[in-house]
Amino acid sequence: MEGADAVSEIVVRLNDVRLRRNGRPVLAGASFDVAQGEVVVLMGASGSGKTTLLRTIVALEPFEQGTIVVDGIALHGGGSAGPVVRQLRRKVGMVFQFHHLFEHLRVLDNVCLAPIHAQRLPPAEAEERARALLRTLGVDHRAHALPRELSGGEAQRVAIARALAVDPPVLLMDEPTASLDVDRRTELSALLRRLVSQNRTLVVATHDEPFARATATRVLRVSDGVVRAEA
Amino acid sequence: MFRSTRILRTGFPLAFSASLLSFPVGPGAAGQPAATRELRWAGDPEGGAPFVEASPSDPGVLVGFDVEIAELIARELGRVPRFVLVAFASIDQSIARGDADIGLSGIEDTPARRSVYSATVPYYRFREVLAVRDADAERLRTLSDFAGRRVGTLGGTIAYEILLAAEREHGLTAVSYDDDVHPYTDLVLGRLDGVLLDNVLAERRLRSVSGYVIQPDSVAIGQYVGVLSAQNGLLRDAVNEILLQGMRDGTLERIFRKWGVWNADQPPLYANLLAGEPVEPFTGSDIVGQLLGESGWSAAARYFPSLLRASVTTLVLSCLAMGLAVTLGVLIASGRVYGGRLLRAALTGYVELMRGTPILLQLFVLYYGLAAAVRLPAFVAALLGLALNYAAYESEIYRGALEAVPTGQLEAGRTLGLSERQVLTLIRGPQAFRLALPPMTNDFVALLKDSSLVSVLTVMELTKQTQIFATNIGSWVIPGSLCAALYLAMSLPLSALARRLEQRWKAPTP
Numbered sequence: 211m212e213g214a215d216a217v218s219e220i221v222v223r224l225n226d227v228r229l230r231r232n233g234r235p236v237l238a239g240a241s242f243d244v245a246q247g248e249v250v251v252l253m254g255a256s257g258s259g260k261t262t263l264l265r266t267i268v269a270l271e272p273f274e275q276g277t278i279v280v281d282g283i284a285l286h287g288g289g290s291a292g293p294v295v296r297q298l299r300r301k302v303g304m305v306f307q308f309h310h311l312f313e314h315l316r317v318l319d320n321v322c323l324a325p326i327h328a329q330r331l332p333p334a335e336a337e338e339r340a341r342a343l344l345r346t347l348g349v350d351h352r353a354h355a356l357p358r359e360l361s362g363g364e365a366q367r368v369a370i371a372r373a374l375a376v377d378p379p380v381l382l383m384d385e386p387t388a389s390l391d392v393d394r395r396t397e398l399s400a401l402l403r404r405l406v407s408q409n410r411t412l413v414v415a416t417h418d419e420p421f422a423r424a425t426a427t428r429v430l431r432v433s434d435g436v437v438r439a440e441a
Numbered sequence: 442m443f444r445s446t447r448i449l450r451t452g453f454p455l456a457f458s459a460s461l462l463s464f465p466v467g468p469g470a471a472g473q474p475a476a477t478r479e480l481r482w483a484g485d486p487e488g489g490a491p492f493v494e495a496s497p498s499d500p501g502v503l504v505g506f507d508v509e510i511a512e513l514i515a516r517e518l519g520r521v522p523r524f525v526l527v528a529f530a531s532i533d534q535s536i537a538r539g540d541a542d543i544g545l546s547g548i549e550d551t552p553a554r555r556s557v558y559s560a561t562v563p564y565y566r567f568r569e570v571l572a573v574r575d576a577d578a579e580r581l582r583t584l585s586d587f588a589g590r591r592v593g594t595l596g597g598t599i600a601y602e603i604l605l606a607a608e609r610e611h612g613l614t615a616v617s618y619d620d621d622v623h624p625y626t627d628l629v630l631g632r633l634d635g636v637l638l639d640n641v642l643a644e645r646r647l648r649s650v651s652g653y654v655i656q657p658d659s660v661a662i663g664q665y666v667g668v669l670s671a672q673n674g675l676l677r678d679a680v681n682e683i684l685l686q687g688m689r690d691g692t693l694e695r696i697f698r699k700w701g702v703w704n705a706d707q708p709p710l711y712a713n714l715l716a717g718e719p720v721e722p723f724t725g726s727d728i729v730g731q732l733l734g735e736s737g738w739s740a741a742a743r744y745f746p747s748l749l750r751a752s753v754t755t756l757v758l759s760c761l762a763m764g765l766a767v768t769l770g771v772l773i774a775s776g777r778v779y780g781g782r783l784l785r786a787a788l789t790g791y792v793e794l795m796r797g798t799p800i801l802l803q804l805f806v807l808y809y810g811l812a813a814a815v816r817l818p819a820f821v822a823a824l825l826g827l828a829l830n831y832a833a834y835e836s837e838i839y840r841g842a843l844e845a846v847p848t849g850q851l852e853a854g855r856t857l858g859l860s861e862r863q864v865l866t867l868i869r870g871p872q873a874f875r876l877a878l879p880p881m882t883n884d885f886v887a888l889l890k891d892s893s894l895v896s897v898l899t900v901m902e903l904t905k906q907t908q909i910f911a912t913n914i915g916s917w918v919i920p921g922s923l924c925a926a927l928y929l930a931m932s933l934p935l936s937a938l939a940r941r942l943e944q945r946w947k948a949p950t951p
Contacts, residue, residue, distance in 0.1 A: 268856050270852055270855065270856065296858055296860065299855070299856055299857070299858045300858050302856075303856065303857075304853075304856040306849060306852075306853065308849060310847075310849035310850055310852065310853035311853075312850060312853065312854075312868055312872075313850065313872060314868075314871050314872050314875060314946070323854075323857070323859075323867060324857035324858055324859060327859060327863050327867060328857060328858035328859050328860075328863070329858070372853075372857070373856075373857070376857060376858060
C-alpha cells in the first residue's frame, strides 16, 4: 500500500490524548494524523485501546487531556460542549463491531432516520438516498427486513449504509471483519477502497492482519494506549 | 341502615364475612355457665350510635338499642348473647352462611328480606326525611323540588331506590354513599343539595354537623327488623314472641326511651302488630309496589340498564385514568432517568409515597381531605386518584424498560448526530415501549377492576351498582354473574387488543 504522501490535507488529528479508567491508563498520550483519502488501520491486541481510540474520536468517551480535531472541529480534554460534539458528529460516522442497528426499525428506516431527523432532509429524498446506498452495498433487497432477520454480513453493510447516509467525510469502523467469512472479507476490502475513491477518509480498528494488509494505505500499531507508526 | 364510616372496603362485601370477630358482650355474659348456649348476633359497631357502638367509657363494651334488644332476646331464650362483627352490607349474606343466628343493626324491613330470609316482626318505625342546607329550607321541601340537583343517601337501601325512582320522575341525581357521615358533610360543603336518610340518623348527625335542617314532611316510612336465615323459622318465631311481649309489657319502649328515639310513630306500629294486623315493609312511596314480590329476573331486567351505565362509567374512568397515568408515568420515568439529583430524589419520593400508601387513603385525602381547599367533583377526584396512583407504578415499568434498552442502541443514535431528545423519542422510547407493553396491559386490566374502589367517593361504577342490586334482591347470584360478565366483556377485548399490539410491535407490517 502506498503511504500518505499522495494526499495532503489532515482531516483527523489526535494530539497527546490521555484517558484513565478506574485509575488505569487506557490511552497514554495517543497522537496521530490521518490525511484525507487515507485508509488508516489501527492494529493491536485485544485491550490495547483500539476501540477506545475510535470511541474517543466520535466523542463517545470523554478524555482527560489532549486534543482531537476532525475536519476543523476540535474536542479538548476535560469535556466539550454539546453543540461542538454534535458538529463533530456530522463530520465522522461510526460502524460498530456489533453494528447496533436499531432493532425496532426496518432496514430502510434505520438508514433514513438520521438524514430525516438530524439533517432535516425531506423524507422522500432521504429514502431515495437510502435506497441508492443500499443498492451500492448490495442489500437493497433487504430494505424491509428487521435487523434481527439479517445475516452478519448483511447487517454490517446496512450499518455502513446507515453511517454513510449522513455523508460524513470520515468513517470509523471497529473490527469490521469480526462477523465475516473469508469471501466476505475480500468483498469488504474492495468496498472500502471504493469508498475512499469517493474522497472519504477511513480509520479502521482490527486485529485481522491479512485484511489490514489488503485494505490499508497505512497501518498504525496500538499498544498500551500509545499509537506508533509501523516499523 | 348502614351507619358507619368505613375506611376499608372491597368490591364484594362477601369478602368481609370471612374475617369475623366475635366476643361476648353484656354485663351478664361473664357470669353464665360455660355450657349455656349462645345467641350469636351480627352487627356493625363502626360509628353506630344509637344502634350498636363501642361504649365511650369502655371501648371493650358494646352499647346501643340493638345491643339491648339482643340481650333481651338472649335472656328470654336462656342463652348468652355473643356479638359477631360483620360489615353492615354483608350481614344478610353472613346470616345466610350461618356465621350468626340473627342480624340486628338497624336493618331495614324490605320485601327481599321478607322473601329470601326470615325477618322478625318490625320493632322500630322510622321516617325517611330530607335534609337541606339552612338557606334552602324554604325552597327545597319535597323530592319534586330537586330537579337538576344532587341528593345523597346510603347505597343499597330503600332510600336509594326512592331516589332512583325520583331521578326518572323529577330529574334529580341520586348519589350513593357508603356511610352516613359524608352525605351530611358534603351537603354542608355544597357537593349535595339534599340528603335522604332515616330520621334517627338525620337527627343523630345534627349533633356533630351543623348547617343543615331536616324537613318536617317524611318521604316514606319504614321499619327495622332482625334478620335470620330462611331455615331458621323456628327461632324467628320465638324471637317474634319475645319482641311482641316486649311491646306489650313496655320493655322495648323503655329501651328506645333510654336511647332518646322513642316517638309517636311506635305505638301505632306496636298496636297493629299486637292486633295481628299485617304491616307493609315500607309505606309512603310508589317504589314499594315495584319492589314487592319482584323476582330475581325481573329485578335483573330493571337493573340491567343501570349496570350498563355503571359499566360505561367504569370503562370511561379506567381509560381516562390509564391515559393520564401513562403520560405522567412517562414523565416521571424520564425525570428519574435523565433528571438532576434533586429532581430524581423528588420523583423517587413521589413513587414511594404512592406505592407505599393505600389507594383508598389517597382517594379519601383527594376527595374529603382537600375539600376545604379544593372541592373536586367526585368523578375528577376518582380520575386523579387512580391516575396519580397508577402513574407511580407505570413510571417504574417505564424506568425499567428505558434502562433495559442496550447502550449500543443509544450510542449508535448519538454518533449519527441525533440529539439526546431525539435519541429518547426515536430510539430509546419506542424500544422501551415494546418492553413495557405486556406489564402495561396487565396494569390496565388491574386498573379496570381497581376502579371499583372509587365508589367510596360516590362514583356509581359497576361493582357498587351490583352491590346495591344484590342487597335489594337479597342474592348475589344474578347480580354477581352479570357483573362478572360485564367486567369480562371489558377486559377480554383489552387483552386481545394488547396481544395484537405486541404482535405488531414485534414484526412491523411490510
